[in-house]
Amino acid sequence: MIGVIDYRAGNAPSVGYALERLGIEHRLVDTPGQLEDCDRLILPGVGAARATLDSLHASRLVEPLSERVHRDGIPFLGICIGLQVLFEHSEEGDVAALGWIPGTVRRFDDELRVPQIGWNSVHLRRDHPVTATFPDGGHAYFVNSYYASPADPGHVLGETAYGVEFCSIVAHANIVATQFHAEKSGELGLRILSGFAEWIP
């Protein structure tokens, strides 16, 4: 059972509809107790880093989420802001984030049109079960003003160019996260969700 974390600033229903289309068993979760019933977790997001973190703290989800991912080692997928909050610090609202993956989140250069909104190509830097059926250079849908910069290049699974080459898929142990909206990237995005549902880290 995949738990899709449903917090105020998120778009859990869209992820739920995508999993429904794929016939993958899932439920939306918004209380700490429900996390225990799930053997995989997705943290979706459309919002701002601070609003997301505040919302997760207000629902008292941060500690139990960390326990499921770190103590129990269940597969975890972050999407969009669900990728950005995994790092140590975000320039957005100058907030300390979850710190599960070493690195920071930076704002795109103002010389660019920001936010980046649209379909951009994702170049895979290595093999990973979650991206096994995603073609190298395939297009995915991005909506972001900030991008993650992992401290360890070994954590970069996919890269995308928008003024800079930035990390569009990060992977570390039982954690994987996409900067693009896998649930809104057409059939290629659905392949990532399928890959995640079958992944045994």
Next chain:
Amino acid sequence: MLTKRLIACFDVVDGRVTKAQQFQDNIDVAPAEELARQLYDDQIDEIIFYDIKASAERRKIDLETVRRVAHHVFVPFTVGGGIRTVDDMFEVLKAGAEKISVDSMAVRNPDIIRAGAEAFGRQCIVLSTQVKRVGVRAGIPSGYEVFIDGAREATGLDALDWVRHGEDLGAGEIVVNSIDCDGTAAGYDLEITRAVADAVNVPIIASGGAGNVDHIADGLTTGGAQAAIISSILYSPRLDRNVGVRELKDGLAARNVPMRPYLP
């Protein structure tokens, strides 16, 4: 490379997509859910859904239709019409939208843009504008004025002043919808589209008037837009021939406009 986007626009009345001409005389096209499913299968890049009567009728948006459409659309889905508060936005996001479009309500209460961006992020708030060429005059230095409520009410706001203000308040994208060109299939108003693209730093969406692939290419190049809203060309019963997404994308690629490739 970031590609340009083709966005299908749904003007929804009672759960059905309709097609207007210069914001009037809406004729019926198809149930929103059915058209959404078909366009997703045709690999449209994005869908915008306007509940076009919600604002004028001072009622809440038709969430049931939003939910039904969201079930079939695994590309971005923006929803607008009758959004007055952050709670309204929250309900629409929970129904399955990623982005919220504000238009007339934002003119009445510009703070809704700021509050929405603060709650959900700038990228979530699309400012849609209805603009009309009125000529340069006092208070309207660009010669384009903002209208609201289905193009019926003039606001006295200059189009460029308004979009700059909207960007400052937190809008993450701006739709430039030309009242003069809407439903004419004679091409976008490239002059105001370009002027808005030059005035702000957020992505711009050209809207109103696309009748063929050359119009779309012009909007995305000369007009400086990052995305093009299309509707008549896809499904207006008023046109002799409708064109599918694939043919449009092939035509744009042939004109060197970068598009998301069509998946076989």
